Amino acid sequence: MEALSVLPSISDVLHSAFFVYFCQMKHTLLVLTALGAALAVHSQVKWSLEQCVEYAVEHNISVKQADVQARMDRLTLDQSKAALYPTANSQHSAGYQFGRSIDPTSNQFTTNEILFANHSLNVNADLFNWFRKRNTVAANGFSYEASVAKFDKARNDVALNVANAYLAALLSNEQINAAVVQLQQSREQRDNVKKQVLAGALPELNLAEMETQLANDSATLIGTRADYRLRLLQLQALLNLDAATVFDVQAPPVDSIPVEPLSELEPAVVFNSALVNLPQQKINELNVKAAAKNVLVARAAMYPSIGLFGGLDTRYSNTQKLLPAxxxxxxxxxxxxxxxxxxxxxxxxxxxxxGFNKNTYFRQLSNNFSQNLGIGLNIPIFNGNQARTNWKKAKLNVASQELLQEQDAQTLKQDIYQAHTNAVAAIEKFHASEIAAASAQKAYDFARKRFEVGLLKPIDLITNQNNLFKAKINMLSAQYDYVFKLKLLEFYKGSGIKLHH
Structure with missing residues (x-):
């Protein structure tokens, strides 16, 4: 009995087990909590423009489609190069024939049932075809280079669209900051008026007007935050990023965004640079070259071609079972x-x-072995005028590609000159909005001082405050507008899109 008393009770055992389990669960929960916190911190890292562009270039569907097309054109080019070499094909067949037929080994009519097998190898090579295959390779080479340029164009287009959406998000974020300041000023003014109303220095109408202004400013702040979220969602769509992903962007001050002086972005200089640097111009040039090579390909189809052929052939028939010895x-x-x-x-x-020997399968293959070698001449005489029509179409395609090249150059020049005009107007508008914002700030400061000493009604202070808010928003919009327009000129020039030095 004394020995048994030393053993722990069932309740003690359960208590100990529960304590160990609780400690393990507590440790697991701590680890999961720490991991979740780390993931949350990681997901809240703000994206820079460079990160957005890099991610978009890798994940945007349009860029992926351009990449797939370039790889397909590369396969077409490789196949056309392989077509320069001779072709070799081996055919093998086996079957069973009955009724009146021809014995494949004796070439005589027979009514016997025959088990047969045929084996052949044929080789063909072009000796001269007016360089049709060589020009096809050249045309496919230009087409592949054009596809690579199209891939670069897709990347540039995505980068430009991302930069536009990114700057729009930054502008929306600046509007939030302005709305926060506006709301803070309205709250301070409301509290000040409330104290004076409670002291009997001002009527309750003044407090009601301030409460209305405070409510309007609160609604404005909510609207700007919603607009910022919509801007982020639009940017996420360009990145092909799941809308449910926690996403935010870095907000560098607009004054820190580097832009080239307008004097270095003259439209004539930008246009000449764009003709060399932009992928679209390379695409058009390469398409013209490919079309010119296709004219030579189509013309070669109208002339005779010379080819070399050769073959090996053998056969077996079960009717030839014996061979004279x-x-x-x-x-x-x-x-x-x-x-x-x-x-x-x-x-x-x-x-x-x-005497006779057995005519085995391999013995028949050896005895029936034949070879052929020769030169063939293919002369197109009349094929529904198809070859000549294709040649004429190929020449018209060259003219079409040249017209497209000219049209794109004209459109590019017009876009650049228009972008430069818009940039000049945007800078002038920004300078005017700076003056307007400074004047509105001065008017608000005077109005506030007069209001604090009781020489101005609250409704007049509210009017000046709203004018200041609108002037700041207009100045921010004008500033981001001219920054983007200068960035667009830099893009045409080939400088890329950057928001920092």
């Missing part, structure tokens, strides 16, 4: 002749098989 001379009746009503046998001295 040796021969001996003998008289063999070959027919009858009628002389005065009497038929006489006509005999012939021939070599008659004296």
């Amino acid at each position: 040796n021969f001996q001379s003998g008289v063999v009746p070959i027919g009858f002749v009628d002389i005065n009503g009497t038929n006489y046998v006509v005999n012939s001295l021939q070599n008659i098989p004296a």
Whole structure:
């Protein structure tokens, strides 16, 4: 009994087990909490423009489609190069024939059931085809280079769209900051008026007007935050990033965004640079070259071509089961002749098989082995005028590509000159908005001082405050507008899109 008393009770055991389990669960929960916090911190890292562009270039669907098309054109180019070499094909067949047919080994009619097999190897090579294949390779090479340029264009287009959406998000974020300041000022003014109303220095109407202004400013702040979220969602769509992903962007001060002086972005200089640097111009140039090579390809189809061919052939038939081993001379009746009503046998001295060997499968393949080698001449005479029509179409396609190249150059020049005009107007508008914002700030400062000493009604202070808010928003909008327009000129020039030095 004393020994048994030393053993722990069942309740003690359960208590100890529960304590160990609780400690383990507590440790697991701590680890999961720390991991979740780390993931949350990581997901809240703000994206820079460079990160957005890099991610968009890798994940945007349009860029992926351009990449797939470039790889397909690369395969077409590789295939056209492989077509320069001779072709070789091997055919093998086996079958069973019955009824009246031709024995494939003796070429005689027979009614026997035959098990047969045929084997052949054929080689063909072009000796001269007016450089049709070589020009096809050149045309496909230009087409592939154009596809690579299209891929670069897709990347540039995505980068430009991302930069536009990014700057729009930054502007929306600046509007939030302005709305926060506006709300803070309204709250301070409301609290000040409330104290004076409670002291009997001002009527309750003044407090009601301030409460209305505070409510309006609160609604403005909510609207700007919603607009910022929509801007982020639009940017996420360009990145092909899940809308449910926690996402935010870095907000560098607009004054820190580097822009080239307008004097270095003259439209003529930008246009000449764009003709060299922009992928679209390379695409058009390469398409013209490819079209010119296709004219030569189409023309070659109208002329004769010379080719070399060769082949190996053999066959087997189960009707040829025996093969003569040796021969001996003998008289063999070959027919009858009628002389005065009497038929006489006509005999012939021939070599008659004296022994036979088995005609095996491989022995037949060896005995029936044949070869052929020759030169072929293909002369197109009349094929529904198809070759000449294709040639004429190819020449018209060259003219079409040249017109497209000219049209794109004209459009590019017009866009650049228009962008430069818009940039000049945007800078002038920004400078005007700076003056307006400074004047509105001065008017608000005077109005606030007068309001604090009781010389101005709250409604007049509210009017000046709203004018200041609108002036700041207009100045921010004008500033981001001219920054983007200068960035657009930099993009045309080939400087890329950057928001920092």
